[in-house]
Amino acid sequence: MGYLKYVRKAWKKPKESNPELWRERLLQWRREPVTIRIERPTRIDRARSLGYRAKKGFVIVRQRVSRGGRMREQFKSGRRSKARRRVKIVGVSYKQVAEQRAAKKFTNCEVLNSYWVAQDGKSYWYEIILVERDSPELLAMKEYKWVGKPEHKGRVFRGLTSSGKKSRGLRRKGKGAEKARPSQRAKKRLMK
Numbered sequence: 751m752g753y754l755k756y757v758r759k760a761w762k763k764p765k766e767s768n769p770e771l772w773r774e775r776l777l778q779w780r781r782e783p784v785t786i787r788i789e790r791p792t793r794i795d796r797a798r799s800l801g802y803r804a805k806k807g808f809v810i811v812r813q814r815v816s817r818g819g820r821m822r823e824q825f826k827s828g829r830r831s832k833a834r835r836r837v838k839i840v841g842v843s844y845k846q847v848a849e850q851r852a853a854k855k856f857t858n859c860e861v862l863n864s865y866w867v868a869q870d871g872k873s874y875w876y877e878i879i880l881v882e883r884d885s886p887e888l889l890a891m892k893e894y895k896w897v898g899k900p901e902h903k904g905r906v907f908r909g910l911t912s913s914g915k916k917s918r919g920l921r922r923k924g925k926g927a928e929k930a931r932p933s934q935r936a937k938k939r940l941m942k
Contacts, residue, residue, distance in 0.1 A: 809856060817844070848874070862897075918933070
């Protein structure tokens with residue numbers, strides 16, 4: 751186990767364990783671009799447990815997501831009362847939104863997983879682990895060979911990452927989860 755045990759313990763309450771570092775990081779990250787590639791993960795314990803390895807083909811991206819609800823664009827003309835809603839029901843978590851935005855920037859990569867690093871009153875920050883699809887180093891590794899296959903292309907946009915499966919209700923099985931499978935679209939079709 752070694753040092754990662756202590757790193758994990760410090761990240762349980764990061765604001766209390768090192769308040770100066772927490773403040774410095776937030777001040778710096780607020781000034782940075784929304785999507786930024788970083789050299790190494792901030793939370794090495796979490797990154798390694800989610801599949802990150804310090805090898806060629808692995809990319810770490812820090813993504814900022816604005817907090818609060820989502821709104822549709824303002825109406826230019828009148829609407830009937832049924833079509834008057836402006837609040838957008840996204841149906842996905844902030845984490846999944848962050849993964850999708852990172853994947854749009856790095857088009858040659860696939861999202862492996864992601865984890866929370868910070869939040870304040872306005873934003874959430876997540877670090878996304880991306881893997882290059884055509885990296886020969888990755889394709890040579892047995893546990894990451896699947897990334898190069900065409901059926902895994904765009905997996906984040908189809909809700910196939912960990913946070914995507916959670917949003918789709920696929921963490922549950924059995925009673926109470928009858929309508930979660932095979933998919934939400936199929937469930938709606940069956941209900942008609």
